[in-house]
């Protein structure tokens with residue numbers, strides 16, 4: 464099986480891997496050249512620093528909330544449906560298949576920090592370099608032209624594959640957003656989270672209808688969109704341990720806040736992010752959500 468898989472041409476082999484990724488739960492898949500990182504990242508953060516001899520980076524994108532979840536009038540449901548990890552599951556399957564069927568090494572690209580707060584590799588950059596999307600005015604989220612918001616994972620491999628090109632056309636801003644900016648000075652995402660009213664987004668669009676400048680208050684966004692996770696667990700735990708009144712301590716342990724923090728760190732239910740409002744108003748990918 465391994466030899467047969469290796470004997471086929473580059474194009475067919477790439478196609479096989481892509482079909483496999485789609486079958487494993489990805490909505491989109493692309494392949495990037497590991498050397499493309501040289502232009503964007505310092506040494507130590509390139510694919511071949513993570514897997515010596517890396518020849519390709521397979522990147523998958525998977526939808527988070529379903530069309531029905533976007534439609535629900537209860538916005539909080541999207542916080543607790545555990546949408547975030549199907550991209551990770553799909554990329555694990557791809558890495559396994561490459562090692563099993565093609566006899567080449569593969570490793571899931573580290574999108575989370577191994578120390579400090581920065582991950583060794585940016586999944587946003589991987590998605591852009593694999594031609595799956597471009598940066599947007601909404602929190603720099605990489606928007607895919609068909610699906611809009613996607614979650615990305617990557618796999619670095621020594622297997623040679625055919626590379627995709629970066630998208631030539633920027634996905635954001637949508638023509639409707641350009642119109643809105645010309646009329647009101649805001650795009651829908653900026654209007655949903657305006658920096659001058661305690662929100663996180665601002666920016667401008669040039670004469671050609673392209674992003675001219677963008678502003679994203681990451682700290683503020685994190686405090687609103689990521690209330691539950693490692694940070695909230697650590698904060699709550701420190702307060703609980705320091706509490707001397709036993710009854711108050713019990714109440715803190717069983718509080719909604721601590722329960723959701725535990726839920727988040729155990730990946731039990733809580734989604735990685737708890738705010739989707741800038742994406743809710745974004746027209747990119749809306750057609751995909753229009754089901755019967």
Ligand code: SF4
Pocket residue numbers: 601602655656662663664683684685687688738739740741742
């Ligand atoms: S995720 Fe929420 S808080 Fe963050 S930029 Fe979007 S709307 Fe604002």
Ligand code: SF4
Pocket residue numbers: 599600601634635636637640650651652653744745746747
């Ligand atoms: S609403 Fe979407 S397409 Fe429009 S500017 Fe914001 S991120 Fe870009």
